[in-house]
Amino acid sequence: QVQLVESGGGLVQAGGSLRLSCAASGYTFSRLVMGWFRQAAGKEREHVATISRSGGSTSYADSVKGRFTISRDNAKNTVYLQMNSLKPEDTAVYYCAARASGVITSSAGGDYDYWGQGTQITVSS
Numbered sequence: 001q002v003q004l005v006e007s008g009g010g011l012v013q014a015g016g017s018l019r020l021s022c023a024a025s026g027y028t029f030s031r032l033v034m035g036w037f038r039q040a041a042g043k044e045r046e047h048v049a050t051i052s053r054s055g056g057s058t059s060y061a062d063s064v065k066g067r068f069t070i071s072r073d074n075a076k077n078t079v080y081l082q083m084n085s086l087k088p089e090d091t092a093v094y095y096c097a098a099r100a101s102g103v104i105t106s107s108a109g110g111d112y113d114y115w116g117q118g119t120q121i122t123v124s125s
Helices: none
Strands: 003-007 010-013 018-025 033-039 046-051 058-060 068-073 078-083 092-099 119-124
Touching: 003 092, 018 033, 018 092, 018 119, 033 068, 033 078, 046 068, 046 078, 058 068
Parallel strands: 010 119
Antiparallel strands: 003 018, 018 078, 033 046, 033 092, 046 058, 068 078, 092 119
16 A cells, blocks of 8 residues: 655745655555646646656646656655746645556546645745
């Protein structure tokens, strides 16, 4: 059973930066495709970024491309999301997700097998 624990959320002013971390346990981390998703109040969950098992391939939602960077450290069993130039519309609960059942990165939340508890990001204008 994979356990995912996010940290690093909080309140930030527009234009600021935050870095989220997600620590994984219970599985060989280097065999997990990892992703970040978010859900704003009253909206559906949406894909933010994904990263392949080796870290060599990443993908981003158009809304965060050029501002957010996903990375991973397989030695530390941790995936990160560096968020720069934050906007009020980035306000949401951010979730870390792990895919053990496939080797291909995916932007579909349904392809992920395990989820963290979520961490709130609030960007003030």
